[in-house]
Amino acid sequence: MQLGKKWQWPLMAVALAGLALVAMACGDDDDDGGDATPAATSEGTAATGGGDTITIKAGEAIKIGISTTLTTDNAELGIPIRDAALLAIKEYGDIEGFTIEADPQDDQCSGPGSESAAEKLISDGVVAVVGPMCSGGAVAALDNYGAQNVLVISASTTNGSVVQQGATNFARTAWNDDTQGAEMAKYVFNTLSLTKVLTVNDQSTYGKGLMDVFKAAFTELGGTVSSEQAVTVGEQDFSAVVTTITGDDPEIVVFGGFIAEGAALVRQLKDAGYSGAFMGADGIADQDFIDQAGGAAEGAYVSRGPQPESSSYEDFLAKYQAEYGADAGTQFTEHSYDAMTIVLNAIKQVAKVDADGNLTINRADLIAAAKGTTLENGASGTVQFLEDGDRDISAGAVNRIDQVTDGVLTQVR
Amino acid sequence: MEQWIQLTIDGITLGGVYAVIALGYTLVYGVLRMINFAHGELFMMGAFGGFYTLDAFENHTNMNDSLPSLTIAVAIFAGMATSVVLAVIMERLAYRPLRHAPRLAPLISAIGVSILLRNFMLRWTNARRQVFPQVFPRGSIEIGDINVTYIRIFLVALSVLFMLLLYIFIQRTKTGTAMRAVAEDRDTAALMGIDVDRTIVLTFVSGAALAGAAGVCYAMYTTNAAAGMGFLPGIKAFTAAVLGGIGSVPGAMFGGYFLGLSESYSTKLIGAQYKDVVAFVLLVLVLIFRPWGFFGKREDRRA
Numbered sequence: 168m169q170l171g172k173k174w175q176w177p178l179m180a181v182a183l184a185g186l187a188l189v190a191m192a193c194g195d196d197d198d199d200g201g202d203a204t205p206a207a208t209s210e211g212t213a214a215t216g217g218g219d220t221i222t223i224k225a226g227e228a229i230k231i232g233i234s235t236t237l238t239t240d241n242a243e244l245g246i247p248i249r250d251a252a253l254l255a256i257k258e259y260g261d262i263e264g265f266t267i268e269a270d271p272q273d274d275q276c277s278g279p280g281s282e283s284a285a286e287k288l289i290s291d292g293v294v295a296v297v298g299p300m301c302s303g304g305a306v307a308a309l310d311n312y313g314a315q316n317v318l319v320i321s322a323s324t325t326n327g328s329v330v331q332q333g334a335t336n337f338a339r340t341a342w343n344d345d346t347q348g349a350e351m352a353k354y355v356f357n358t359l360s361l362t363k364v365l366t367v368n369d370q371s372t373y374g375k376g377l378m379d380v381f382k383a384a385f386t387e388l389g390g391t392v393s394s395e396q397a398v399t400v401g402e403q404d405f406s407a408v409v410t411t412i413t414g415d416d417p418e419i420v421v422f423g424g425f426i427a428e429g430a431a432l433v434r435q436l437k438d439a440g441y442s443g444a445f446m447g448a449d450g451i452a453d454q455d456f457i458d459q460a461g462g463a464a465e466g467a468y469v470s471r472g473p474q475p476e477s478s479s480y481e482d483f484l485a486k487y488q489a490e491y492g493a494d495a496g497t498q499f500t501e502h503s504y505d506a507m508t509i510v511l512n513a514i515k516q517v518a519k520v521d522a523d524g525n526l527t528i529n530r531a532d533l534i535a536a537a538k539g540t541t542l543e544n545g546a547s548g549t550v551q552f553l554e555d556g557d558r559d560i561s562a563g564a565v566n567r568i569d570q571v572t573d574g575v576l577t578q579v580r
Numbered sequence: 581m582e583q584w585i586q587l588t589i590d591g592i593t594l595g596g597v598y599a600v601i602a603l604g605y606t607l608v609y610g611v612l613r614m615i616n617f618a619h620g621e622l623f624m625m626g627a628f629g630g631f632y633t634l635d636a637f638e639n640h641t642n643m644n645d646s647l648p649s650l651t652i653a654v655a656i657f658a659g660m661a662t663s664v665v666l667a668v669i670m671e672r673l674a675y676r677p678l679r680h681a682p683r684l685a686p687l688i689s690a691i692g693v694s695i696l697l698r699n700f701m702l703r704w705t706n707a708r709r710q711v712f713p714q715v716f717p718r719g720s721i722e723i724g725d726i727n728v729t730y731i732r733i734f735l736v737a738l739s740v741l742f743m744l745l746l747y748i749f750i751q752r753t754k755t756g757t758a759m760r761a762v763a764e765d766r767d768t769a770a771l772m773g774i775d776v777d778r779t780i781v782l783t784f785v786s787g788a789a790l791a792g793a794a795g796v797c798y799a800m801y802t803t804n805a806a807a808g809m810g811f812l813p814g815i816k817a818f819t820a821a822v823l824g825g826i827g828s829v830p831g832a833m834f835g836g837y838f839l840g841l842s843e844s845y846s847t848k849l850i851g852a853q854y855k856d857v858v859a860f861v862l863l864v865l866v867l868i869f870r871p872w873g874f875f876g877k878r879e880d881r882r883a
Contacts (some may be wrong), residue, residue: 179684186691239707275707370853397853403709403802403809406590407847407855413727414583427709427804434803438718440727461714461803 219316219531221294225524228268231256231510232288234281234298234308235323237273240427243455244497245276245300248322251500252297254490255507262515265526274299276425278307285311293317294528295510295537297503302326302344303372309334316530318537320510322503325449326376330555336534338556340502340509340547342472342566344373347448348380350566351470354580355419355446356388359468365417367396367408367432369424377448378423393417398428405432409439419444426451430459437463446470449498457571464571471498471567473560474578475548483546496576501546509550513537582725587844593732593801595840596739600794601817602824602832603746604787610763610827611783614683617690618670619791620814621697622663626792627799627809628701629662630655631710638713648715655715656796663792666697667784676777694814701807709804716800731801738797742790743833749786750829759783763827812856816843819863825876834874 223229233252236245249271256267270291272284281304288296289311295318299305305324312319313334321329321339325347329339355361364385368378375397382392394415396408409432412420420436420443422429429451436445446468447456457464483504487495495501513536518528542550551559569576601623608616633655637644643651674693678686720729750756758779761769770776798813799805820839824831839859846858872878 182684183687186688240709242706242708397851399853399856401806401808403804403806404594404798406594407844407852410583410586410590411847411852414586414725430711431803438720438729438731440720440722459709459711459804461711 219529221292221528221530223265223294223526223528225526228266229262229514229526230268230270230291230293231507232284232291232293232296232298232317233269233271234274234284234288234296234304235271235300236276236280237271239275239277241276241300241425243426243453244323244450244499247495247497247500248298248300248503250491251487251495251503252322252507254487255504255511257490258486259508259511262511263518263520263526267511274301274304274308276301276304278303280304281308282311284308289315289317294514295319295533297322297506297510299324301371301373302329302376305329305337306332306372309337312336316534318510318513318530318534320506320537322506323499324373326372327380328372328376330553330557334556336530338538338552338558340506340545340550340558341499342560343557344377345380346560347470347472347566348377349384351421351446351448352381352384352388352390354468354470354568355421356385356390358580359419359444361418361444362390363418364390364392364421365394365396365412365415365419366392366421366423367398367412368422369400369428370397371400371424373450374423374425376423378421381421381423398424398432400425400428402428403431405435408432409435409441412436413439413441417443419446421445422447422451424450426453426456426459430456430464433460433467434463444468452498452569452576454496454576457574457576462574465574467571468579469569469571469576471569472502473548473565474567475501475546477544477546477548479544479546480548505542505545505547505550508545509537509540509542512540512542583848584845586726587848588841589726589728589732591841591844592837593735593840594843595837596736597794597798597813597836598817598820598839599833599836600739600742600790601813602821602836603743603829604791605818605821606824606827606829606832607759607783607787609821611759611766611780612675612679612686614675614686615690615818615826616670616675616784616787617687617814617818618674618693618697619787620810620812620817621694622667622788622810623791623795623798623813623817624701624805624807624810625666625697626659626663626788626795627805628659628710628795629792630659630796631712631799631805633658634713634715635710638715644713644715648717652715652800656793659796660789660792663788663795664785667788668781671781671784676780698807698811705807707807709806711804712800714803731797735797735801738793742793746786746790747829755779755782759786815863816856816859819859819866821873822871823862823866823873825873828873828875831873831875 233249235248236242253269256269272287274281274284281299285308299308300323302324309332319337323341325341325344327345366378368374429447448470452469452471483501484495513533516536517532518526521527538552553559568580570579604619637651670693674689675686716731720727758774762779820835821832824835843855843858847855
């Protein structure tokens with residue numbers, strides 16, 4: 168069909184626009200944020216049956232999914248989460264004669280990534296999932312898991328909104344950022360005696376959420392948040408924010424976000440001559456942050472979750488060291504270990520072997536068993552869940568604060 | 581007041597980078613009438629070329645400490661070389677076979693190359709940023725409240741230098757004249773005895789060399805190289821080239837600085853998180869109201 172001259176240019180324009188849109192959509196690799204566009208959920212076409220009961224045939228393995236970040240800049244935080252969960256599986260042995268098999272998937276600490284990981288795990292026929300790693304990812308993927316009633320226990324999603332979704336199949340062994348933000352505010356105001364703060368967030372569910380909580384708590388204590396700045400995940404040039412900060416000259420910059428942005432920000436701040444203090448949270452609580460900042464991180468404060476007080480924590484650290492030859496240093500390893508342990512205990516509790524030697528697990532029973540668990544002496548302390556799946560943190564638990572001293576994270580509280 | 585001066589400096593720094601990349605777009609458009617959408621990736625690959633060089637120096641020698649100017653110079657050349665090699669391959673495999681195809685075909689091919697290169701590097705680096713060793717001396721010049729880091733001065737100086745060199749190259753050398761001739765009228769240029777194929781390759785080479793150098797310097801300035809780092813600067817430089825008049829060399833330089841300054845001022849006026857919006861809004865406005873840009877000529881549609 169020969170198009171008349173009249174149509175060729177408009178058509179070309181439309182085609183170009185369409186291509187540009189596709190290119191832009193494909194190009195946005197570091198996509199984070201609670202952008203809940205759920206992928207088409209598989210309606211019960213999963214391998215060994217989604218929905219009410221999952222059956223594992225005799226001779227097959229019980230599959231447990233692990234949704235964590237294995238690539239992208241947050242892999243430093245994500246890989247140990249997977250390793251700790253694997254350690255828990257290794258130590259557990261088998262259930263009713265069925266071996267346990269891990270199915271780790273990369274969720275890239277993003278909404279779309281967590282959804283793809285969820286779909287993959289569901290179609291792989293997993294009994295339960297430890298993960299996702301990031302709050303933004305959980306907000307997006309819980310719909311997918313919920314549709315198939317898969318038990319999901321996350322070790323590291325800390326944002327308050329994650330448990331406000333009404334997802335009955337979800338629980339977390341991580342703490343809630345509502346507490347962390349408040350604790351950070353108290354530390355800055357009371358202990359450091361600083362009253363003028365500037366916050367920077369990375370516009371992710373986790374980062375923005377944490378900074379919002381911080382601001383509310385800090386202003387209530389009587390301090391001032393002179394400005395709230397934002398950066399984008401994946402961005403490299405922070406000169407705009409740095410200029411604003413040096414112009415504003417706060418006493419401390421408080422940052423809600425992850426290692427890559429935190430390190431670049433701190434480095435560019437130092438280069439620009441900023442001399443105030445810097446504080447970040449669990450998203451940057453890793454040696455990688457210090458390494459990437461190339462010396463600019465010296466003296467920075469890092470807030471972490473409450474320090475576990477159980478003897479099991481020490482045991483866990485020793486076991487991890489023995490297995491992997493590395494420090495279980497990053498934040499959520501003990502939480503991941505406990506999450507997996509709770510999952511396995513719950514499976515053991517509700518799984519039944521039927522007449523043919525197959526293992527049947529009722530999903531609803533499994534969720535109830537897991538959420539009703541009290542794990543005494545877990546690696547991260549005593550674990551109990553609230554009605555909405557949030558972890559029951561003992562009152563008065565104070566979060567740990569580290570400071571970068573001589574290039575290493577050292578506990579100061 | 582000081583903040584505006586600081587913002588102007590930021591704008592000129594960034595503007596210089598955009599201008600240098602935009603020159604690559606504009607040169608290629610001039611001779612081939614096509615937008616090389618993979619140009620942003622040449623910028624990125626140049627940065628990685630520079631990174632691996634500096635990384636090698638860091639791990640196997642201590643020249644980063646003892647002779648930083650040498651290692652940086654080598655890194656920049658390595659970056660340029662990486663981009664140039666890639667550009668030549670790209671031209672040969674992805675564009676030349678489509679030289680007589682409908683105009684949309686090389687465009688799609690370019691987008692394909694861009695996606696290919698970006699995803700290859702994503703896989704290669706496991707989507708993790710590669711952090712540059714601190715080679716460039718840290719520190720800044722302070723005039724009152726205004727703070728200009730050394731690397732920024734270096735970036736500005738280098739951009740200007742490269743633009744000057746390119747301009748002289750195009751205006752005063754035989755190859756440059758050949759490039760301008762091919763841009764004006766390819767067939768007549770061929771009739772005049774100009775080797776069109778070779779000229780086109782050299783055009784790609786010049787654009788790529790600039791992009792590669794800019795890539796290394798920009799990555800040193802932001803302290804890391806990431807697989808996706810070419811995407812946004814690529815689109816913004818394209819905007820800059822269109823703004824100034826696609827096909828026009830002074831246009832690309834003007835467009836680059838204009839865009840850099842607009843972005844910088846906008847961070848103060850509408851907030852830092854909307855920085856990227858400025859480039860796209862400008863692009864849309866230019867394409868609607870003045871598609872031939874500030875320095876371009878109105879190009880009537882040919883049958």
